Amino acid sequence: MEFAFTEEQEMIAETVNGFFAEHATSERTRAAMAGEGIDRALWGAFCTELGMAGVAVPEALGGAGLGLVELAIVAQAAGGQVAAVPLLGHAMVARALAAGGSAQQQAQWLPQLLSGAAIAAFAQAETVTEAGGALSLVADFVAHGALADLFLVAAGKGAWLVERNAAGLSVSAHVTMDQTRPLATLALAGTRAQELADPAAALAAARATGWIVAAAEALGGAQACLDRTVAYARERVQFGRPIGSFQAYKHRLADMMIEIEQARSAVYWAACALDEGSDEAPLALHAAKSFAADTFFMCAGNMIQLHGGIGFTWEHDAHLFFKRARALQSMLGNGNWHRERIAGMILGDAA
Amino acid sequence: MKLGFSAGDEAFRAECADWLNGQMAGEFKDIKGITTLTAKAERRREWEQQLGAHRWGCIGWPAAWGGRDATLAQQVIFAEEYARAGVPGRVNHIGIELAGPTILAFGTEAQKARFLPGIAAGNTIFCQGFSEPGAGSDLASVRTKGRLEEGEWVVNGQKIWTSLAHISDWIFVVTRTGEGSRGPKGLTFLMMPLNQPGIEVRGITQINGDAEFNETFFTDARCPADSLIGNVGDGWKIAMGLLAFERGVSTLGQQMGFRNELDGIIAAARANGAAGDPLIRQRIARAEIGLRLMRYGALRMLSNTDHARIDGAALTYKIQWASWRRNLGELAMDVLGQAGEVAEGAAYEWGMLPNLFLYSRADTIYGGTNQIQRNLIAERGLGMPREPRGDL
Numbered sequence: 001m002e003f004a005f006t007e008e009q010e011m012i013a014e015t016v017n018g019f020f021a022e023h024a025t026s027e028r029t030r031a032a033m034a035g036e037g038i039d040r041a042l043w044g045a046f047c048t049e050l051g052m053a054g055v056a057v058p059e060a061l062g063g064a065g066l067g068l069v070e071l072a073i074v075a076q077a078a079g080g081q082v083a084a085v086p087l088l089g090h091a092m093v094a095r096a097l098a099a100g101g102s103a104q105q106q107a108q109w110l111p112q113l114l115s116g117a118a119i120a121a122f123a124q125a126e127t128v129t130e131a132g133g134a135l136s137l138v139a140d141f142v143a144h145g146a147l148a149d150l151f152l153v154a155a156g157k158g159a160w161l162v163e164r165n166a167a168g169l170s171v172s173a174h175v176t177m178d179q180t181r182p183l184a185t186l187a188l189a190g191t192r193a194q195e196l197a198d199p200a201a202a203l204a205a206a207r208a209t210g211w212i213v214a215a216a217e218a219l220g221g222a223q224a225c226l227d228r229t230v231a232y233a234r235e236r237v238q239f240g241r242p243i244g245s246f247q248a249y250k251h252r253l254a255d256m257m258i259e260i261e262q263a264r265s266a267v268y269w270a271a272c273a274l275d276e277g278s279d280e281a282p283l284a285l286h287a288a289k290s291f292a293a294d295t296f297f298m299c300a301g302n303m304i305q306l307h308g309g310i311g312f313t314w315e316h317d318a319h320l321f322f323k324r325a326r327a328l329q330s331m332l333g334n335g336n337w338h339r340e341r342i343a344g345m346i347l348g349d350a351a
Numbered sequence: 352m353k354l355g356f357s358a359g360d361e362a363f364r365a366e367c368a369d370w371l372n373g374q375m376a377g378e379f380k381d382i383k384g385i386t387t388l389t390a391k392a393e394r395r396r397e398w399e400q401q402l403g404a405h406r407w408g409c410i411g412w413p414a415a416w417g418g419r420d421a422t423l424a425q426q427v428i429f430a431e432e433y434a435r436a437g438v439p440g441r442v443n444h445i446g447i448e449l450a451g452p453t454i455l456a457f458g459t460e461a462q463k464a465r466f467l468p469g470i471a472a473g474n475t476i477f478c479q480g481f482s483e484p485g486a487g488s489d490l491a492s493v494r495t496k497g498r499l500e501e502g503e504w505v506v507n508g509q510k511i512w513t514s515l516a517h518i519s520d521w522i523f524v525v526t527r528t529g530e531g532s533r534g535p536k537g538l539t540f541l542m543m544p545l546n547q548p549g550i551e552v553r554g555i556t557q558i559n560g561d562a563e564f565n566e567t568f569f570t571d572a573r574c575p576a577d578s579l580i581g582n583v584g585d586g587w588k589i590a591m592g593l594l595a596f597e598r599g600v601s602t603l604g605q606q607m608g609f610r611n612e613l614d615g616i617i618a619a620a621r622a623n624g625a626a627g628d629p630l631i632r633q634r635i636a637r638a639e640i641g642l643r644l645m646r647y648g649a650l651r652m653l654s655n656t657d658h659a660r661i662d663g664a665a666l667t668y669k670i671q672w673a674s675w676r677r678n679l680g681e682l683a684m685d686v687l688g689q690a691g692e693v694a695e696g697a698a699y700e701w702g703m704l705p706n707l708f709l710y711s712r713a714d715t716i717y718g719g720t721n722q723i724q725r726n727l728i729a730e731r732g733l734g735m736p737r738e739p740r741g742d743l
Contacts, residue, residue: 001360001424002353003647004654009352069352117504228731245736250729257728264642265647272354280643323550339636340629346617346639347626 016077024083033179034137047116074214076100084180086144093120100202113343128155145184146173160193179329215288218296225299238303263295290338296325371436385439399473417471434607447478467639480510482522514566538586559709658714663732673714680708
């Protein structure tokens with residue numbers, strides 16, 4: 001038992017934190033927001049120069065062969081800068097392929113995903129009609145869906161790969177509140193799809209990865225909200241004193257830190273439990289996703305309040321965090337849904 | 352980063368569990384499952400001595416002083432198995448977790464030889480004399496006076512909230528020895544025997560009807576000149592160093608007690624149908640999450656040797672568990688409904704869950720109120736300006 005980063009994990013953290021802090025600047029993120037919602041140069045550099053796109057993909061499949069702890073470190077760093085990158089869908093699909101793809105499917109797609117040549121998105125449909133290897137379905141709220149080259153489509157117990165240019169596929173982009181991760185609707189009408197070799201393993205890997213990435217991103221975002229608000233509390237003077245000297249202000253900062261430290265425990269407990277195959281992993285995942293997203297939203301809301309008027313302006317970055325936090329709360333199961341899963345484990349199913 | 356325990360650690364876990372379960376099924380069957388610190392005081396002292404006789408009293412201490420030089424993982428395991436076996440809380444927890452580590456860190460060799468064997472053997476029970484009627488949150492305002500007179504310290508004044516003073520042998524006291532001094536300067540840390548004519552202990556009845564806390568009056572109370580820890584005037588430094596020990600491994604044992612309380616709520620909810628209420632289900636899930644995060648938070652703080660990095664995070668622990676437990680008490684009463692308002696027998700005595708509801712109101716007060724904790728977190732954890740004093 002050693003619930004602390006190893007030296008290697010510390011180094012990864014330092015590297016990725018430095019990378020996102022230097023490159024995922026407010027200016028670049030805002031340029032992405034005004035465009036298609038992605039900083040393609042940043043994502044390209046992440047995949048090629050930093051070489052982190054396969055951090056939690058086995059070495060035999062071209063990845064770094066590390067685990068979800070390392071992936072969480074990366075996602076936390078990206079979340080800390082609200083970086084406009086398609087990391088969430090990418091990590092879900094890459095790990096689903098590694099866990100449940102055939103050798104041929106892995107060989108066809110993983111090199112393209114890991115090099116950044118292809119962007120992947122995860123799409124969940126309520127229902128699907130399948131006829132002779134062709135799918136018809138609609139999947140709403142696909143993150144970065146409008147610019148994906150490859151979709152992992154989930155419906156019921158099935159999981160398929162569908163290429164962007166497949167016949168009968170259409171994508172409609174939505175104006176999205178969080179412009180750093182725009183949502184799209186994917187529609188398939190008799191579209192040829194490749195079923196994954198082991199759909200159950202693929203979907204389990206995709207969901208667990210998604211929850212970890214979302215939770216870690218939320219942790220990074222929450223910490224950034226606190227750090228930036230602390231900096232503001234030192235420099236902003238009212239009534240002849242820094243506003244951070246007022247107890248009403250200090251106590252809100254303290255409340256943010258109390259939640260963030262728990263969220264940090266949650267994220268790395270879940271990542272580590274999953275890496276170790278612990279029995280606690282399912283509970284830990286639900287705890288991490290719900291707790292970290294709620295923490296991020298609480299911190300982002302406080303960031304706006306504690307900045308006063310400037311925090312409500314488009315010019316200030318607070319709204320980027322606030323909107324990202326709200327989006328993370330709703331995606332991949334909201335907090336009540338995750339907590340009900342935990343209640344079911346403890347109390348049995350609801351009457 | 353690693354959560355699993357080694358095979359050697361798991362063997363140690365089995366050894367702890369075997370011994371503890373054996374005791375709770377045998378000689379000390381009568382104290383199993385007691386949830387207050389005050390019930391069966393004499394038997395609780397005998398239990399401290401039994402732990403000491405088998406070197407289970409303070410396993411994290413050096414072997415030379417009655418400990419086992421236990422690793423962090425072993426201390427975690429012992430704390431968990433201790434609570435899992437239904438063993439009641441340690442009436443000498445102040446001696447084991449505060450007085451002993453303080454003497455190890457700041458005491459002379461002679462003081463170590465004088466006090467540590469007795470604490471380790473369960474023969475010397477300590478209590479803590481910090482708070483006063485006029486020095487609660489503002490601990491540095493203590494007024495209890497100490498002066499050196501013919502080779503002895505003579506102490507006059509009053510301490511309050513001295514938990515378990517009525518069953519303790521010794522008390523460590525923060526006294527004002529600097530004539531005319533104010534605030535944290537001029538304080539001295541003394542070890543005093545409780546059983547002497549100059550000290551009177553009076554119980555304070557709490558809202559749950561129990562009396563764990565006391566007022567302790569000092570009227571020309573005495574102890575030898577070499578009873579001070581550190582130097583004259585070092586009292587504040589030592590008291591603060593001691594508070595740092597409070598976030599040690601003991602928190603993990605405390606959490607196992609919380610586990611028992613949450614399990615009691617879960618059982619009650621299943622029994623009376625509250626488990627079908629979606630809002631109760633959400634709150635139970637939140638409580639479960641909070642408890643797990645407390646465990647991993649403590650493991651994170653204990654695993655991290657880089658104190659500069661973790662000290663800020665460690666500041667959040669007290670308010671986190673105290674608030675969690677107060678919420679748990681409220682959840683307990685919502686699950687129990689009016690049945691929670693009625694005592695089982697003829698006396699004003701409460702079962703685990705109603706008692707949790709009442710007692711947990713103290714958790715957010717003692718050891719630094721939630722308001723003081725937030726100040727500490729903001730000032731020491733986040734570098735915000737300190738609160739101004741009105742009198743210095």
